Amino acid sequence: MADAGSPDRPPLTADLTGDELLRWYWLKDELIGLARRLGVRTSGSKETLTLRLAAALDGEPFAEPDRARPTTAAQLSGRLTADTVIPKGQRCSQAVRAWFVEQVGESFGFDGELRAFFANTDGTQTLRDALDHYVAGRNRGSTEIGEQFEYNRFTRAWRTEHPDGSREDLLAAWYDYRRRPVDERGRI
Incomplete structure (x- = not known):
């Protein structure tokens, strides 16, 4: 049921312009369906897929975002302690998760802030620093939710x-x- 001042969402077809596509909310499954009909690549985040489709609808080229390169850095394993130095490029691995579970309990989970902490380590931080960062995040209350959510x-x-x-x-x-x-x- 539409309000008098609110137009109905148009059908998701190749007749849309890129601007009109961006003007509306679409489920990712809907966008994937349109991408398949247009022969456009369907992979990537919803945001990337939406921008790729908008470019295709307008007949414009789309510059794909750079893909993250997998790290070849040594990863932590074995017995970890609070003084263990986090190597640059450390992933949020099962070994690191197990250490955090020992420290804070089974409710532990990697959140966006802690993943960012690990992604930005420079090889001088320790697991104690990571734990302090995690605990501080729990004490701040609600964290910001990314625009893609x-x-x-x-x-x-x-x-x-x-x-x-x-x-x-x-x-x-x-x-x-x-x-x-x-x-x-x-x-x-």
Whole structure:
């Protein structure tokens, strides 16, 4: 059901312009379907796929983002301690996870902030530094949710405004939000 001031979302076809594609919310599965119909590569993040499709719809070239190169650096293994130095290029491996579980319990999970910490180590930080970073993040409360997680951002904002709201009300608000073009709904 559309509001008088809110146009209905157009069908996702090759007749759209890139700007019109970017104006609306689409599920990644919908975008993959259009990409297949257009013969456009379907891999990558939803954001990359959307930009690739917008370029294809406008007949423009698309510069693929640089792919992360796998690290060949030595990775931590064996018995780890708080004083273990984190080598540059260390992944969030099972060995590192096991050490964190020993320190904080089974509820441990790598979050975006801790993954970023490991991605940015320069070979001088220790696991103690990583643990301090993780604990500090837990004490700060809510962390920012990346733009690519629009549903999660919407849900958090809606729950803040409607703490006693039902799941059904949340979903109805979400469907209303996502059916509107970007310029009419504002960003969460």
